Amino acid sequence: MNIAFIGAGFVADYYATTLRNHPHLVLKAVWDRDTARLAKYCAHWKFKAARSYEEILNDRSIELVINLTNPSSHYEVSRAALEAGKHVYSEKPLAMQVSDAKALAALAEKKGLQLSGAPCTHLGEAAQTIIKTVREGKVGTPRLAYAELDDGPIHMLGMQSWSSESGAPWPWRDELEVGCTLEHAGYYATTLVSMFGPVKRVTACNTLLVPDKGVPTPPQPDLSIGVLEHESGVTSRITCTIYASHDHSLRVFGDGGVLVAGECWDYGAGVGIYPRRGMGLRVEKRLASAHRAGIGLVPVKLVRKPKFEWKTRGSNRMDFMRGPAELVEAVAQKRPSRISAQFSLHLNEIVLALDGRKPGGLTTELTTRCEVPSPMPWAT
Ligand SMILES: NC(=O)c1ccc[n+]([C@@H]2O[C@H](COP(=O)([O-])OP(=O)(O)OC[C@H]3O[C@@H](n4cnc5c(N)ncnc54)[C@H](O)[C@@H]3O)[C@@H](O)[C@H]2O)c1
Incomplete structure (x- = not known):
């Protein structure tokens, strides 16, 4: 499956390191609104930087968005991905309000998409x-x-x-x-x-x-x-x-x-x-x-x-x-x-x-x- 990372901060390195354990997942692009950080991250890992989040949302070959942004951005970033027809895996917490988390789960169900939240310790x-x-x-x-x-x-x-x-x-x-x-x-x-x-x-x-x-x-x-x-x-x-x-x-x-x-x-x-x-x-x-x-x-x-x-x-x-x-x-x-x-x-x-x-x-x-x-x- 083609995937994308949104957020290229501290935790994104953990995902980059462990991505190699799952060769069937192909990272097509990364986006971060901090474009300096995005450039540094993509240069380090040799990943492709997207030009905007919309570019990822409009790329029909990308089926899964991995939301690695700060908690205050989780709801908006995940909602946009679900609206665009993509499965979502979000870093924790899914949302900062129970009502927002419920709205995301309802949207995923309506669209027939998967929505998962970290951590996966279990x-x-x-x-x-x-x-x-x-x-x-x-x-x-x-x-x-x-x-x-x-x-x-x-x-x-x-x-x-x-x-x-x-x-x-x-x-x-x-x-x-x-x-x-x-x-x-x-x-x-x-x-x-x-x-x-x-x-x-x-x-x-x-x-x-x-x-x-x-x-x-x-x-x-x-x-x-x-x-x-x-x-x-x-x-x-x-x-x-x-x-x-x-x-x-x-x-x-x-x-x-x-x-x-x-x-x-x-x-x-x-x-x-x-x-x-x-x-x-x-x-x-x-x-x-x-x-x-x-x-x-x-x-x-x-x-x-x-x-x-x-x-x-x-x-x-x-x-x-x-x-x-x-x-x-x-x-x-x-x-x-x-x-x-x-x-x-x-x-x-x-x-x-x-x-x-x-x-x-x-x-x-x-x-x-x-x-x-x-x-x-x-x-x-
Ligand atoms: N820091 C840790 O040790 C750690 C460990 C496990 C999980 N996490 C989780 O990972 C998530 C991210 O944490 P982090 O430590 O990487 O934070 P961070 O601040 O280092 O990185 C977050 C990145 O997301 C970007 N971002 C925020 N909102 C955005 C938006 N709307 N669109 C595009 N980019 C956006 C920021 O520019 C930033 O580069 C959090 O949910 C946190 O709980 C963090």
Whole structure:
């Protein structure tokens, strides 16, 4: 399938690096309204720069638009692509308002087009291993999950000096404005919904821990703690912050055991289990505190070794192009996508409810639902 990238900023390098894992996807053109950035990006990767977005929209050979613009542009860019009859894969969030995300999903349905939203973490080898292990009852009945998305005090870690392979500065201003919850909650929410099903209610608590980060930015919350009540009866808690020290662990607590995974940004991350039955209070306490070091964990073999060329720079070991590839395969095989419009819309509503956009506690009854995505063929 012929595809196009809109947005040639920081994340576009992740897509360029992992594009080579999917040779059936042909990048025909790239567009960015910042034409200097567009030229630099295309020169680095040897991609063709379009002269305008309209040129891409009018090119009938391009069937999929990959929207890598800033969140505030997502809705407009995706809507224009759908109107022009193109499938859309959008970076997160699908839209900044639930009503806009619903409008995009309705438009895609009306036009018979696919609409998917990043992240595609739940299609990774580690996430598929976690989901399969829990599905097969290896922790007994699961009742609770704790997902941490703590990214460290980025304002103290040189965020203004970070840049991508092709030289795009890390967009710290936009990241702080959008906030760490909209930026990061999806990396675990996708896996949690794939594992425990849709969410009926979200209760979130947000606060601003560091009002002065040394840069002029709006006071967006930099900590959110949210509880997801899945329709299945399982409860998940997601924490997002850019203050607490880096921790991307996931724990799933079941009656028969506890599953522990170390890192959602690594498709090859370690997964382990420790049992809960027949050990007594002292051993349970020792194991529970030792799990972060991997002590006492019985390793779970990954369903397969991650198969892709990993990014050469940065902290992610993820195949960013696996999401668009899933969309393309779903079209070719005339089957539901594992990142369907309904799934992406539901994820968008969950993340917006977690974010809250205002400090304090907030309970949201969700208005969207989705089917649970089927396992990847190599993880059944
Ligand atoms: N920065 C990261 O580490 C990272 C990681 C994963 C995902 N993401 C996601 O990727 C998306 C983009 O983030 P980024 O870090 O690449 O930002 P960025 O600011 O580096 O790049 C975004 C690019 O989009 C362009 N753009 C914005 N609106 C446009 C429009 N209407 N038409 C054409 N071009 C437009 C901008 O000129 C800019 O070059 C966001 O949704 C973000 O959440 C970012």
